[in-house]
Structure formats: structure tokens, C-alpha cells
Amino acid sequence: MHFSMSAAAIVVAAAFLTASVNGQPPSWIPPSWRPTSTHIQRPRPTADPTPTPGDAPPPRAFANFAFSEHQKLFISNGWFGWASNWKGIYNEFHSLDLSVPWTSDKPAWEKLAYRSTGEGETAGQFGISKDNMTLYFFDGKVHKYNVKTNTWDLNIDSVFTRPPKNISDDPALDLHKGKMYPHGDMRSFKADVATDPETGVMYGFGESIQVWDEVYRWRTSPYASIATFDPATNNYTRPYDNDAHRVKLSDIRSGVVNSLVLSAAAKKLYAFMWEMDDGESALFEYNILSMKWTQLNTTGDIPSPRAGLCFAPAYGGTKLILAGGRSSTAPDDDTNAALNDVYLYDVATSVWTKMASAPSPHHGGVCAVSGDSFIIWGGYSAYSNNNEVIVANEDGPAIFNMSSNTWGTTYTPTPVGARSPSFVSQ
Template structure:
């Protein structure tokens, strides 16, 4: 077994049905990027782990060149959804990518549309029937760290506001397991370089939103299990705000990388 270095600095996602990996390759900056010019270099690439081959795929209708794109795959919709970072064009938008026709489509969303933001968390839930968007950095000056959470229904294309996170963070790690939306890590200050002597990293451990009851807590129970004295939760949190949560029980063990 060996590792393969993937040049996908602008965003990466795995097609859970085929195992193919899609990503936005790193590109060199140019003045045109700051003007929203869609003709500047922008590579959306398909990687096949089976034979380690890279294929540049069509970029029709794709998002703005300079922005990061938070991407998730929806098995329910058989599409990739990408939430475009609003850092450089002042308008964060939701896109979908058709892996068959090889093109991007701007999603015409309704409901409680999230305000524009940068570096949020985006994950899929319930086999891709819903997407969860949480936190991030507001793009207005002075920048504000956000704690709002939204659910997106891929069938109705509507956003719904959920209860706010107990802590405002950006660039956090997050995942969905069963009815639980889990986030850890991230930064609590708008800047990780210029802060008043305070550590901007969120070290408070996991926070968990029950997507059925819409209530926040701190205890995670794997689907199909009940908490017991045999359960142990181990948390490792790095300075960069990334984390891994391992839940180990007497009956079974599961590892969630957030």
C-alpha cells in the first residue's frame, strides 16, 4: 500500500458510488483571477485510484477561478455539490456537477439562504439527501466568525436554518453519522496570525447536533448502540484545528475522521 499525492488544493471530493476522486488543481495566481474572468486556467480533474490515472474533465459553467470550493457527493442525487467560497467574488453560491455530462450548474436555491461566507464546513447527510453547512468567516469588514448552521434538501433545493453552533468557528472539521452532525477544531479568531495573544484554535472538544431533535450536546453514540460505562471517547486535536474522534465500545469500534 502506498500514498498518492493529489494536487487538489482548491477542493476535493470522492464519488462514493464509483470510488473516483474529483478535485480542483492548484493554479498560479494572475491578475485576471481577481476580475472574475472564467477564461483563466482552472483544472477540474478526475483521479482513478484503481490505476492512479488523472483525467482533466470538462469545466463548462464552473465556479469562479480563484475561489476554494467545499465539495460533497450526494448518492441520492448522483451529483457533486460545491459551495463556492465568497472570498474573492463577494457572492458564495451552490453549484452541482454532473459526473456523466461533465458540466457544472448553478443551483437555483430557495428558503433560508445562508449569507455569503468563506471557509465553512460542508458535509452530506442521509446518503446525500441533505447537505449541512456550518460556520465560516463572514466576508464583510471587519470579518466575523460565524456560528450559523443550515440544512439543504437536494430534492427541493431549499435551505433550512438549524440551531446555531455553541461556538463560532471557521475551517473546522465536521462529519455526519446517523442523526448526528459533529464538529471539532477550527479557528475562533478571524485571523490565525494576528490576534491579541490568544490562542485562536478551538480546543473545546466535539459538539454534536441531533438532526432529529435539533438539540446540541457533547456525547456521541454510534448508530444502533446505547451509551454504557464501557464506552470511551478519545480526542486528538492538532494546532491546525483538525481532529479525529474514535468511539470504542465493548461491542464494536468505529473511527470517524472529521
């Protein structure tokens, strides 16, 4: 379940990168295809982060990640954006063991086998199978990782299903007879991928829809749809012909990324939209059965507008936990735009509750839930919206007990007999 965040989307996400050169998209990639979200803003150089010993991953922001509750948190790739050489991290794959006890200063990291396609390294998104034994990596193609054997099966055979070209009923998109086309046959997701623990189907925002413009020819529209991948059939589907599948980004700030999770209890997807106007609800609900989006009227301690947050389901999807990010309303010269506040959302009542703040901010961190524990790591601990101040969060994983509303440095796994059904996230 959660994303299978990162992080943690809709229009132009850092998850969609094609083959890179020195960590940057090649010059031949059209500008409309290039990532433009806050994932990859180029900060001015500050200090290099401290190297990490052994199997611990080096500090990074906006890594791809997935977790299986009570078992492992997986991370790969990410952005090394505060050093003297701005670059992507494409050659590392790690896991954090959630089945054994550890402390923040000695976390149970393990370095894993990294995929190597021979075609240039790429960024993408993880999905995780309902039995938590297989990771799927989507970078335009589909790759499989066997958790038990620590091996990759690259570029597996998969089926791309695309409904017929459609005529939109939206006058705003009535360009070249309203025809809207998808972004090729890339098997990719914009950001977070959420797995249904019952069916195993993976959900995420597909590529933005391309429309015909007489001036600009094909261009990115303000629409994206929920795409799916079914591991049982290796079928990737992007349903562009159904308005119910689409989110109109012009209503929620075109060009941003959104965090997506799945609640097993409600059997619905929840998207927290980045950079909404202050006072406007940023939480949207997607009914998987009816394929309808609803902007929710939430109450309680509503989180302020933000980007780069961590969002995950907890307690079988009866709760959703949101942490960190950066303020999207802070002045450009505010060096405290990175956030450390934490909120718990009750799915049944639509009420947000502010919890104890994290020891330090995490903008673009990775996170996992296991029993009562919420774990967050990495990202930026200081960030200004004008990129003048960028500071890596070099702390070990921070551990939050959602039941007692306290932060600590010791992780204790949930006893086997007390475990709820596992869910996953990215």
C-alpha cells in the same frame, strides 16, 4: 462521499503546498504557485493554545480530513496560526472513532502512524476508498494508508492522464493563440475530494489552468477543472480540453477556495463558493454524467457569504449540511467574523433551512456525519478579517443531532441495523 473536507476547491488553495521549510513554502516556489487563500493568512500573534493530553490532537485550523460514516474521522496537518510562531503542522495523524460512544470532554481520539516521505513534509488532500479501508493522500504524488494495519505505502505508481493542449474559445483567454496548459503533472487537488460510493472514483478541483501572457509569460488563469482519481487503475486525470469541466473563477472571485461534496442520491457534485457577493447564489451543481456546471437558484434560509466553512452530505446525500466559517462581508475590525450558524440543504427541493447554532464558532474546522450526528471540531472561535484577532477553538468535538435539531456533548453511534450506506468526506 463529501470531500475526501477539507473543509471545504478552485484556484489557489492551501491544499497545494510543496515541500516546506519550517512550515512555509520554500523561497524558490513561484508566487503564482503559493497558497493565497484564507487558509494561510498570517495573523498577528496572540496566546498559544492549551496543549492537549494523550492521543488528542492539538488545536489547529484548516486540517486535512476525511471521514467514513459510522467508522472514523481522520485528520492530519493543519495550521497553527494563532501562536507566537506561525507554522504548519506536518507531523501528526489522528482519528476519531465514530463506531463507539464518547463525550465531548473524553472523545475517542487515537494517534496514528504518520507518513514520512524523506523529502520534506508536505500538505495535500485526502481521498478515501469506497470500502472505507484505504486513505489516499495527494501532495503532487499519491500515497496510500491502510486503515486496518495503520501503515503507509508511499509514492505509489500512478498514471497521469492529460488531454492534448487546447485552443480556448474564450476571447478573454486568447493569449498566445489561446493555448492553455496545465500545472505540470502534479497529482493534486485544490481542496475537498469527493468519492463516488458506487464507482469509487474521486473528484476534486485540479490545479488552476496556466495561460500564456506576453508580459507575464505563464500565469494562473481564472479557470480550474474537475480532476479525477480512480483507485482501481491508479489513474489521475485532469481534463482541461473540455469547457464543461471548467469553472470560470472570474465569475466567482478568482483566488478563493471552494467546498465540494458529492450527493450519492443525486449523483452530482455540489460546490459552495467562498466569498460570493451578498444575495448571489453560492451553490453550484456539477452533473458527473453530462459534465455540466449549473449555478442553482436556491430558496429558504440562504447562508450568508463566507469562507472556511464545513460542508458535508447527510442521509445518503439527500441533505447537505453547512456549518461555521467566517463572514466575508464583515468589516475588517469586526472581531466576530467567525461564525457558528448551521444550515441544512434539501437536494430535491433546493431549499435551505437554518438549524440551531453551534455552541461556538468554527472557522476552518473539520467535520463528519454519522447517522443523525454531525460532528465539528477545531478552527478559530474568533477571527477578524484584518487578522488583529485570532483565537483558537479549544473545545472538544461538538455534536449536533440533525433529526432533533439539538446540540449536545454525548455521541452515540447509530445501531448497525439502522445504518445507511457509508459515505466519506474531506
